[in-house]
Structures are given as C-alpha cells and as structure tokens.
Amino acid sequence: MLSFIFRRLGLLIPTFFGITLLTFGLIRMIPGDPVEVMVGERTLDPQMHADAMHRLGLDKPLYAQYIDYISNLLHGNLGESLVTKSSVWVEFKTLFPATLELALAAMLFAVVFGLLAGVTAAIKRGSILDHGVMGISLTGFSMPIFWWGLILIMFFSVKLGWTPVSGRLDLAYDITPRTGFMLIDTWLAEAADPAANAGAFKDALMHLILPAIVLGTIPLAVIARMTRSSMLEVLREDYVRTARAKGLSPARVIFVHTLRNALIPVLTVIGLQVGTLMGGAVLTETIFSWPGIGKWLIDAISRRDYPVVQNGILIVATLVIVTNFIVDILYGVANPRIRHAK
Amino acid sequence: MSLLEIKNLSVEFGSQHNPFRAVEGLDLTVEQGEIVGIVGESGSGKSVTMMAMMGLLEGQGRIVADTLQFDGKDLLTISARERRKIVGKDIAMIFQDPMTSLNPSYTVGYQIMEVLKIHQGLRGAALKQRALELMEMVEIPAAASRLAAYPHQLSGGMSQRVVIAMAIACSPKLLIADEPTTALDVTIQAQIMDLLVNLQKSQNMALIMITHDLAVVAEVAHKVAVMYAGQVAEMAKVPGIFRKPAHPYTEALLKSIPEHSKGAHRLSTLAGIVPGQYDRPSGCLLSPRCPYVQDKCKAQRPGLTAIEGGVVRCHYPITAKEA
Ligand SMILES: Nc1ncnc2c1ncn2[C@@H]1O[C@H](COP(=O)(O)OP(=O)(O)O)[C@@H](O)[C@H]1O
Ligand code: SF4
Ligand SMILES: [Mg+2]
Numbered sequence: 098m099l100s101f102i103f104r105r106l107g108l109l110i111p112t113f114f115g116i117t118l119l120t121f122g123l124i125r126m127i128p129g130d131p132v133e134v135m136v137g138e139r140t141l142d143p144q145m146h147a148d149a150m151h152r153l154g155l156d157k158p159l160y161a162q163y164i165d166y167i168s169n170l171l172h173g174n175l176g177e178s179l180v181t182k183s184s185v186w187v188e189f190k191t192l193f194p195a196t197l198e199l200a201l202a203a204m205l206f207a208v209v210f211g212l213l214a215g216v217t218a219a220i221k222r223g224s225i226l227d228h229g230v231m232g233i234s235l236t237g238f239s240m241p242i243f244w245w246g247l248i249l250i251m252f253f254s255v256k257l258g259w260t261p262v263s264g265r266l267d268l269a270y271d272i273t274p275r276t277g278f279m280l281i282d283t284w285l286a287e288a289a290d291p292a293a294n295a296g297a298f299k300d301a302l303m304h305l306i307l308p309a310i311v312l313g314t315i316p317l318a319v320i321a322r323m324t325r326s327s328m329l330e331v332l333r334e335d336y337v338r339t340a341r342a343k344g345l346s347p348a349r350v351i352f353v354h355t356l357r358n359a360l361i362p363v364l365t366v367i368g369l370q371v372g373t374l375m376g377g378a379v380l381t382e383t384i385f386s387w388p389g390i391g392k393w394l395i396d397a398i399s400r401r402d403y404p405v406v407q408n409g410i411l412i413v414a415t416l417v418i419v420t421n422f423i424v425d426i427l428y429g430v431a432n433p434r435i436r437h438a439k
Numbered sequence: 440m441s442l443l444e445i446k447n448l449s450v451e452f453g454s455q456h457n458p459f460r461a462v463e464g465l466d467l468t469v470e471q472g473e474i475v476g477i478v479g480e481s482g483s484g485k486s487v488t489m490m491a492m493m494g495l496l497e498g499q500g501r502i503v504a505d506t507l508q509f510d511g512k513d514l515l516t517i518s519a520r521e522r523r524k525i526v527g528k529d530i531a532m533i534f535q536d537p538m539t540s541l542n543p544s545y546t547v548g549y550q551i552m553e554v555l556k557i558h559q560g561l562r563g564a565a566l567k568q569r570a571l572e573l574m575e576m577v578e579i580p581a582a583a584s585r586l587a588a589y590p591h592q593l594s595g596g597m598s599q600r601v602v603i604a605m606a607i608a609c610s611p612k613l614l615i616a617d618e619p620t621t622a623l624d625v626t627i628q629a630q631i632m633d634l635l636v637n638l639q640k641s642q643n644m645a646l647i648m649i650t651h652d653l654a655v656v657a658e659v660a661h662k663v664a665v666m667y668a669g670q671v672a673e674m675a676k677v678p679g680i681f682r683k684p685a686h687p688y689t690e691a692l693l694k695s696i697p698e699h700s701k702g703a704h705r706l707s708t709l710a711g712i713v714p715g716q717y718d719r720p721s722g723c724l725l726s727p728r729c730p731y732v733q734d735k736c737k738a739q740r741p742g743l744t745a746i747e748g749g750v751v752r753c754h755y756p757i758t759a760k761e762a
C-alpha cells in the first residue's frame with residue numbers, strides 16, 4: 098500500500114509541470130494582452146502600452162516569463178491578479194466555498210439519485226422501468242450543460258416562478274460570511290437574528306437547487322449506468338446465490354451482499370466525476386451568475402489576467418488530482434483483497 | 440411421510456414459444472436421515488432440480504410439478520416469505536466452488552453468524568459461541584482466530600468447511616451438497632466427503648449428495664438417482680443398483696468409474712454427449728448413444744417402470760433382458 102502511494106506521488110511531478118506549461122501557453126495564445134483588454138475600445142498610445150507591459154513584466158521573452166512563474170511557484174508564491182492587485186490565493190479562498198457548496202450539493206444529488214436509479218434498473222432488469230431509467234440517464238449524459246441550464250431556468254424560474262434565476266441569495270439579505278457556505282451562514286444568521294434574516298436559509302436553498310441539478314446531471318447519469326452494470330455483474334456471483342440460499346430477505350441480499358461489492362467500481366467513478374464537476378462548474382456558474390471559482394476563471398480569461406488563470410487552474414487541477422488520489426486509497430479500504438495485498 | 444417428495448417436476452428456461460426443459464418429469468423422494476446420491480454427466484439437470492426446490496431460480500426458470508413437498512409443506516404454493524423461513528434453516532445447500540461461494544467483503548464469522556441471527560435470533564455472546572462451535576464442528580483449526588478472516592485468506596478446502604458450517608448452522612433436516620469437492624484438490628476431496636458423511640450421522644440429517652464420485656456414492660448412499668438430460672434414468676437402492684444396473688446409462692456410468700471419478704466430463708464407454716436444447720431426440724433421450732437401442736426406443740419415449748428396489752426409465756431394462 099505504501100509503495101503504491103509513493104509511486105502515485107512520483108507521477109504527480111510531471112503532471113504538475115504539464116499543467117503549468119499548458120495554462121501558461123494557452124492563455125497567451127488568445128489574441129490580446131491584459132493591457133489591451135483593459136483599455137478596450139479606446140485608442141492606446143504605443144509608448145504607454147509598452148510601459149504598462151514592462152511594469153507587469155510581460156515584455157520579457159516567453160521563456161524568461163515561464164522561469165519567473167515557476168520560480169515564484171516553487172517559493173509558494175501564487176502571484177497577484179493583474180486587475181484587482183489582490184493575491185490569487187486570497188481570491189481563491191474567498192470564492193472557493195461557493196463552488197464547493199455547489200459541487201457538494203450536485204454530488205449529493207448525483208449520488209443519491211444515481212445509486213437509486215442504478216439499483217432499481219438492475220433489480221428490475223429488462224423491465225420498462227429499467228429501459229426508462231437508462232434512457233433518461235443516457236439523455237442526461239448527452240445533455241449540453243448550457244442548454245439544460247437554460248431549459249430549467251425557463252421552466253422553473255420564469256414559467257413557474259419557483260426558483261430564483263441567479264446568484265446565491267436575494268439582495269435583500271445582508272449575511273456576514275462566516276464559513277462561506279451560504280446554507281450554513283444563512284442558518285447561523287437566522288438563528289442569531291430571526292427577525293432580520295427570516296427566510297434567508299430557504300432563499301439560499303432555493304438558489305442552490307437548480308444549479309446543483311444542472312451540475313449533477315452528468316455525474317448522475319454516469320453513476321446510474323455504472324451502478325446498474327456493476328450490480329448486474331455482482332448479482333451473477335456465486336456468493337449472491339449463497340446469500341439467497343441462506344434464506345435472507347431480498348433487501349438483505351441486495352443491500353448487504355450485492356450493493357456493498359457493486360459499490361467498489363462505482364466509488365472510483367464517483368471520484369473521477371470530481372474532474373467533470375469542476376469543468377461543469379465553470380459553465381453552470383456562468384449560467385446562474387454563481388459567484389464561485391468557475392465564474393472567476395472565466396472572467397480572468399476574458400481579462401487576460403494571466404496569474405489568475407495560470408494559478409487558478411493549477412489549484413483546481415491540484416484539487417482534482419488530490420481527490421482522485423484519495424479515492425484510490427478509499428478503494429483499497431473498501432476492498433479487503435486490496436487492503437491486505439502486500 | 441417422506442421428508443422430501445418431488446413428483447413430475449419440470450423446469451423450463453427460455454421463452455414461452457421456444458422453451459428448454461432442463462428438467463422434465465422428475466420424481467425423487469428422500470426419507471428422514473437418508474443419504475441419496477445423484478449422479479449424471481454435466482448438464483443433466485442435477486443443479487437445476489435442487490435450485491428449483493430451494494426457490495433459487497426466481498425470475499429465471501418456470502417450475503411445474505404435481506408434488507413438491509418438504510416436511511409436510513407444499514413448496515409450490517408457499518409464499519416467498521414462508522419459503523425463506525425454511526431455506527437456509529431446514530434445507531441448506533452447499534455449492535461447487537467454495538472460493539466464489541463466500542462474499543469477499545465480509546469476514547467468515549460475519550457470514551456464519553448472519554444465518555444464526557436471521558433464523559434463530561441469536562445475539563451477543565451466545566451468537567459468537569455458536570459460531571465458534573460450528574467452526575469446530577467442521578474441523579477448522581484455530582477456529583477462534585479464523586472467525587475474523589476474510590474469504591481470500593482461506594484455502595479452497597477451508598472455505599468449503601466454512602460453507603458447510605454455514606449450511607449446518609441451524610441443524611437442517613436436509614442438506615444438499617452439489618458437487619462439493621469437484622473444485623478442490625484431490626487430497627482435500629476425501630476429507631470433505633468424510634466430514635459431510637460424519638456430520639450427516641451426528642446431526643441425523645438427510646443428505647443429497649450430487650457427485651461424480653461413484654465410489655463414494657457406493658460406499659455411503661442408501662439410494663442413487665441417475666439423471667440424464669433432465670430426467671431420472673434410474674433410481675434404486677444401494678448396493679443393488681451397483682450390482683445389477685437396470686438402465687443402459689447406469690451401466691455405462693459404472694463401467695467408466697476410473698476416469699469418471701477424476702471429473703472427466705465425457706464417458707469413454709458411451710460415445711456422444713448429453714443432448715442440449717436443440718438436439719433432444721423425440722424417442723428415448725439416450726437412444727442416439729445407447730448400445731441396446733431398438734426401433735421402439737427411437738419412436739417412443741419410455742416412462743418410469745418399477746423394478747426391484749427402484750424405478751427405471753427404459754423400454755428394455757438390462758435385468759429384464761437377461762432374465
Ligand atoms: N439459469 C439458466 N438459464 C438457462 N439454462 C440453464 C440455467 N441454469 C441451467 N441451465 C441449463 O440447464 C441444464 C442443466 O443444468 P444443470 O442443472 O446445471 O446441470 P448439472 O447436472 O451439471 O448440474 C444445462 O443445459 C444448463 O445449460
Ligand atoms: S429405452 Fe432403448 S435407447 Fe433408451 S435406454 Fe432403454 S434401451 Fe437404450
Ligand atoms: Mg451442477
């Protein structure tokens with residue numbers, strides 16, 4: 098197990114270098130530099146442009162800029178935004194809870210309904226229910242996020258008026274951010290001052306529901322399909338027959354003897370969805386004006402805010418890699434055959 | 440009254456318009472405390488018969504029978520819930536491959552105790568005590584420490600002992616052992632067979648022993664059912680059936696004992712294989728392979744006729760021919 102962990106850690110170094118090269122290169126391939134974008138339509142004096150670029154250190158040759166970037170990174174310096182001048186790390190820390198809250202809600206939605214759908218489809222294999230569940234999940238999987246988000250907004254927000262269209266909370270509320278998780282902050286605020294903050298928690302929840310559904314749809318479909326096929330495989334195992342021959346109830350056979358083993362591959366898939374979730378968050382946050390990392394990165398790209406783009410993506414990538422790494426270890430914990438392997 | 444009484448049992452797989460009868464018109468009775476051997480080549484329907492009786496074919500095979508009675512209870516009309524009170528408690532079954540018969544995610548102790556909890560409501564210290572006792576009954580060394588072991592940490596022989604411990608946990612009236620040694624090393628096979636026979640005596644349970652090992656059957660069984668292509672070809676008492684086999688198929692099995700006991704799937708003494716879904720003859724199912732075949736055999740399927748000590752499904756039983 099330990100040597101496995103070290104081998105995996107060794108692979109991380111080239112991965113990180115790849116990511117820095119990629120983000121460094123890609124953002125510079127987009128036409129326009131930070132100064133031009135900031136000035137916009139107004140005509141720009143070439144001398145002022147050169148001065149500004151010099152001040153930002155962007156007049157150096159590319160290789161020198163890359164070396165600066167890497168040496169800063171190695172010193173633990175993630176740089177400052179060219180636009181706001183505040184530290185990238187501080188901005189990330191402030192905005193990340195919003196994305197995390199959205200991602201967790203989306204994952205909760207995906208895991209609960211994905212498992213439910215997958216297990217149901219497997220038990221009722223070949224029935225209308227099975228075909229229905231799998232058809233819907235295939236549709237969900239191939240649904241473009243942008244389009245799906247707009248449809249939900251049109252229906253639930255515009256037509257039915259059930260949910261708000263954008264943001265995390267109604268502007269009427271003034272909630273002090275304590276944890277950065279709106280559900281928790283509003284709940285605390287309501288508990289502290291019920292009169293001023295009445296209904297804040299429910300409002301935060303209503304803001305969260307649609308984006309969470311949109312973001313969770315693809316992971317839900319993936320989890321449902323994986324659960325179904327994994328369940329069907331395990332249901333054919335001899336030990337499931339043994340369980341039935343013991344006279345156990347169908348519920349025990351399914352949940353104790355089948356699902357437990359079927360979950361092992363599903364767990365891996367759930368872990369891999371973290372990447373999908375981060376990618377999806379960028380789009381979802383844009384559609385719903387959700388003030389999180391996704392929106393932050395999109396804004397940074399459109400402003401050619403090089404440090405934010407480079408290091409923001411690097412932090413997100415690190416998070417994805419670390420989660421996958423944890424999932425690999427959990428996989429070992431869930432599976433005694435691996436846990437005991439030398 | 441017999442402990443188990445099966446009359447005219449048929450099990451069908453596949454669609455309604457293209458069915459495959461894995462078991463067809465099978466009769467079998469087992470008395471209290473009796474050892475019944477079931478022999479026959481692979482694919483002759485031995486396992487399917489037992490699974491049908493246990494209710495393990497749910498949603499797969501269609502089962503019809505005139506009688507399917509265990510211990511005075513009608514297994515045909517019983518509800519699934521009522522059946523689960525019998526299965527695993529009064530009827531227990533051991534399967535062929537011990538390495539895949541145990542759930543890899545749970546300890547041996549958990550899997551044994553599960554049966555005791557469900558059927559006998561044991562809890563706490565009594566539960567643990569009984570599990571330990573069972574592990575000792577199936578002669579697992581260092582039983583106490585083995586309770587916490589996972590299946591992958593056990594050898595095939597040890598796993599089969601655990602499976603047996605699970606099966607006899609509630610002192611069943613009938614134990615079905617479906618080729619319990621086929622997947623094991625030759626050296627272990629005899630030990631497991633001995634264990635089963637000893638347990639049968641000490642627990643006074645009936646034992647259905649499905650096996651390729653005719654030598655074991657000859658030694659321990661009271662009665663033998665020879666199955667062929669989903670039917671009982673001959674069922675008769677031991678040792679009569681070994682001295683004077685009435686069915687040509689029984690005779691062929693006996694002649695092939697040396698290689699058959701090694702688990703060979705084909706009989707050297709009889710050309711061909713067991714007919715499957717699409718090549719079953721309309722007459723006697725053995726007619727394409729039978730050395731004594733006559734015209735009548737090809738035209739008409741034989742029914743069961745009584746012989747001394749049993750029944751036979753053949754137009755020209757061997758003993759009658761010799762007489
Ligand atoms: N679940 C099933 N679906 C379809 N056919 C089956 C199923 N189980 C067994 N069979 C078929 O029934 C026949 C008898 O099988 P089985 O009882 O396992 O034979 P054996 O005598 O070797 O135990 C075989 O031809 C087998 O292919
Ligand atoms: S009925 Fe005829 S073919 Fe069938 S077993 Fe008897 S002798 Fe052979
Ligand atoms: Mg079999």
